[in-house]
Amino acid sequence: MIANFGLAALWFAAALAILQMVAAGLSIRRDNPVLAGLVRPAAIVQGLLAAAAFGALIALFWRTDLSVKLVAMNSHSAKPLLYKIAGTWGNHEGSMLLWVTIMGLAGAFVALVERRLTERAMLATLGAQAFVSIGFYAFLLVASNPFERLNPAPPEGLGLNPLLQDPGLAFHPPTLYFGYVGLSIAFSFAVGALITREVSPLFARTMRPWVLGAWIFLTLGITAGSYWAYYELGWGGWWFWDPVENASLMPWLAATALLHSVSVLASRNALRAWTVMLGVVAFSMSMIGTFLVRSGILTSVHAFAVDPTRGTFILVLLAIYIGGALLLFALRAATVTEGQRFTVTSREGALVCNNVMLTATLGIVLIGTLYPLLAEAMGNKVSVGPPYFNPMSAMFVLPMLVVMGVGPLLRWRRDKLVRIGRRLIAPAFFSAGGMIFMLVKGASALPALGMMVAAGLLVASLMPLSGRRLRMVTLPLWGMVLAHFGVAVALFGMAADSAFTKERLIAARIGQTTDVGPWKVELQTIMPVAGPNWTALEGALAATYQGDHTVILRTQSRSFWAPFQQTNESALHTRWNGQLYVVLGDQVEGGRWQLRLWWKPFVTLIWLGGVLIALGGLLALTGRVASDLRRLVAVNMIAYRRKRQGR
Amino acid sequence: MSGPIKAKHQRLILVLIALAAMTGAGLLAAWALRNQASYxxxxxxxxxxxxxxxxxxxxxxxxxxxxxxxxxxxxxxxxxxxxxxxxxxxxxxxxxxxxxxxxxxxxxxxxxxxxxxxxxxxxxxxxxxxxxxxxxxxxxxxxxxxxxxxxx
Incomplete structure (x- = not known):
């Protein structure tokens, strides 16, 4: 019953998307108030229907309705409720339904609140949004129907991959999807602006909050994903350059570039064609990411099922949307008139540098991710890993971060480095200090350079506040300072972690003590414990920091039974200056247990930095929306007064 | 470089910079992949x-x-x-x-x-x-x- 309702809602939503696109398309060509009047309501109802379908799927997972194939394949009645619900999107069909739901809701939201653009540009934008949605509705309904039934229903479900049975699943995928799919709005705005030839500062101001919103979610999603992989996989690493991670990093790089170029367009009316181009590229990266993850080309915990028809389907969608948008861009780019000019040493100049470097980094990551696939297609098996990605991306990112320290101090249009020279003394001093410290400690080149840039940035990022009365600083400026400070914090954590991590691998007897970094760790007991759908051996360790105070850590080696699988649950102890990380391995001869211990100085700053970046985005978004609302109220007041005076 | 760049050429220069950076990144990537990809x-x-x-x-x-x-x-x-x-x-x-x-x-x-x-x-x-x-x-x-x- 619920399944039928969900499927019907999905079909109606798809039909409304077609109506929305056709009505928008026709009314742009020839003014037609009746058709044009249909577009916004269609977008809103379409979003609500998609959400209803998704709600139906959640309900099916909640009740573990095994007559639905998707539930039977991916759930189990003995699973904790949280994972039953989160399991809704822990599979291919469910996650694609989440994708169209967010896409529909985002379109509905735009249709509901966005009144700044001309009606024609709005119609083109909503039409483009519907055009993209239709492809994904078709993909769901034709190639991956989440509501497919099983007759007869099996007595029990197959269960969820234990690696996914973690609170992270409730948070990481939806957040990332809000970011991924939120960029579809930027894409639609860009396409709409190209169709109607209205690339203007107004267009940029309209697009900016949507880009900001999507970017905040992406930042949080990537940060959460990184921390999840860090503690769940038990390998002690926080970024693996796994193709799936790259798939989330690439849209983020493009969105970050877009965020900065959209600012230039909004406040200076420059970088017009480039901003539109980035709007297209950012969502294209989301789609390429989805293609990589969902097509089964890559095999990882993220690739739920290998089905070649799905890969082909997504590839065709990619070709239509990315190819179509780029073709439109090529046809219209010449008609986008050139924007305002500026010199190299100016705020614009620094932002251009940011954009070029981010795009180059994006290129590096994209090539490194796709190259193994291309090589394999030609019969050559290749894997590309950190030895490629680390130095190659650092080559572009570190210089960009230096410019990031200087750029916000420059004035728009034209400026001289001499003017801001005095404010750069303190950051330069800190940079040198960081470098010398790392060289004395004997760190290798990359962490040393990273620490040098991070140390300088920690100060430089706060410089835009110097000489201002803090109460007068606007929210967007606070946001920028906080986000840039977050970048410095994260980079500091990365450099400290990669230079100073201490690792210890031993087979320990009960009662044996070992040391790792400043810690002394004693293996106290190994006890069997049981959870709702697993049993485990739990090792209790007493860890003492520099002979000071002692903490107890509990690490488990878990055996799940549906599906059967073992996982290592790491144990963490966080201090202000780092994290102690412990993993329990197998039992070996002589009653000893394998233990792997890490002391990771300042590693938590990596994710703290990520959160600060997102928080900075949130401040900027709040500031922008608040000033837009104020402007709207003011405009309405003036219009109201005029009307009364007119009488 | 101070003073506004000659009016007509700014867009061209920006495009050229972007192209140069992209080509540079691409060539570097190709070079690095030849040398460092683990086979x-x-x-x-x-x-x-x-x-x-x-x-x-x-x-x-x-x-x-x-x-x-x-x-x-x-x-x-x-x-x-x-x-x-x-x-x-x-x-x-x-x-x-x-x-x-x-x-x-x-x-x-x-x-x-x-x-x-x-x-x-x-x-x-x-x-x-x-x-x-x-x-x-x-x-x-x-x-x-x-x-x-x-x-x-």
Missing amino acids: FYLPTQIANDPPEVGRAVRLGGMVEAGSLKKGADGVTLSFIVGDDKSRVPVQFKGIAPDLFKEGSGVVAEGRILPDGTFLADNLLAKHDEKYVPREMKDMTEAQARRKVKETR
Whole structure:
């Protein structure tokens, strides 16, 4: 019953998307108030229907309705409720339904609140949004129907991959999807602006909050994903350059570039064609990411099922949307008139540098991710890993971060480095200090350079506040300072972690003590414990920091039974200056247990930095929306007064 | 460079800078991939045409039955990875993945030592029935086909 309702809602939503696109398309060509009047309501109802379908799927997972194939394949009645619900999107069909739901809701939201653009540009934008949605509705309904039934229903479900049975699943995928799919709005705005030839500062101001919103979610999603992989996989690493991670990093790089170029367009009316181009590229990266993850080309915990028809389907969608948008861009780019000019040493100049470097980094990551696939297609098996990605991306990112320290101090249009020279003394001093410290400690080149840039940035990022009365600083400026400070914090954590991590691998007897970094760790007991759908051996360790105070850590080696699988649950102890990380391995001869211990100085700053970046985005978004609302109220007041005076 | 750049040329210059940066990034990437990509080897390939000593490579094959030994320190494993033609001795220090066992497939990341031993930094074994390292997928299929042939 619920399944039928969900499927019907999905079909109606798809039909409304077609109506929305056709009505928008026709009314742009020839003014037609009746058709044009249909577009916004269609977008809103379409979003609500998609959400209803998704709600139906959640309900099916909640009740573990095994007559639905998707539930039977991916759930189990003995699973904790949280994972039953989160399991809704822990599979291919469910996650694609989440994708169209967010896409529909985002379109509905735009249709509901966005009144700044001309009606024609709005119609083109909503039409483009519907055009993209239709492809994904078709993909769901034709190639991956989440509501497919099983007759007869099996007595029990197959269960969820234990690696996914973690609170992270409730948070990481939806957040990332809000970011991924939120960029579809930027894409639609860009396409709409190209169709109607209205690339203007107004267009940029309209697009900016949507880009900001999507970017905040992406930042949080990537940060959460990184921390999840860090503690769940038990390998002690926080970024693996796994193709799936790259798939989330690439849209983020493009969105970050877009965020900065959209600012230039909004406040200076420059970088017009480039901003539109980035709007297209950012969502294209989301789609390429989805293609990589969902097509089964890559095999990882993220690739739920290998089905070649799905890969082909997504590839065709990619070709239509990315190819179509780029073709439109090529046809219209010449008609986008050139924007305002500026010199190299100016705020614009620094932002251009940011954009070029981010795009180059994006290129590096994209090539490194796709190259193994291309090589394999030609019969050559290749894997590309950190030895490629680390130095190659650092080559572009570190210089960009230096410019990031200087750029916000420059004035728009034209400026001289001499003017801001005095404010750069303190950051330069800190940079040198960081470098010398790392060289004395004997760190290798990359962490040393990273620490040098991070140390300088920690100060430089706060410089835009110097000489201002803090109460007068606007929210967007606070946001920028906080986000840039977050970048410095994260980079500091990365450099400290990669230079100073201490690792210890031993087979320990009960009662044996070992040391790792400043810690002394004693293996106290190994006890069997049981959870709702697993049993485990739990090792209790007493860890003492520099002979000071002692903490107890509990690490488990878990055996799940549906599906059967073992996982290592790491144990963490966080201090202000780092994290102690412990993993329990197998039992070996002589009653000893394998233990792997890490002391990771300042590693938590990596994710703290990520959160600060997102928080900075949130401040900027709040500031922008608040000033837009104020402007709207003011405009309405003036219009109201005029009307009364007119009488 | 101070003072506004000659009016007409600004857009052209920006486009050229962007193109130069992209081409530069692309060329650098191509160069780095040629030099640094870690290649995937089967035991036979290691035997016939071994990679230089110390270069990061991946080795994929089956863990030979009866070859797995644990060192006295409790954390060093030594075993032999083979295909039907050649065998490569492998050493690994660490906690082996859960599904790592004799007679099953493994991909080892590491390098060849001068004495011909493969020193693995990391072992990728099957995580669960859904996760197989990409390079191993074909191999286990090939293995399966061979098995079928043998039993017939």
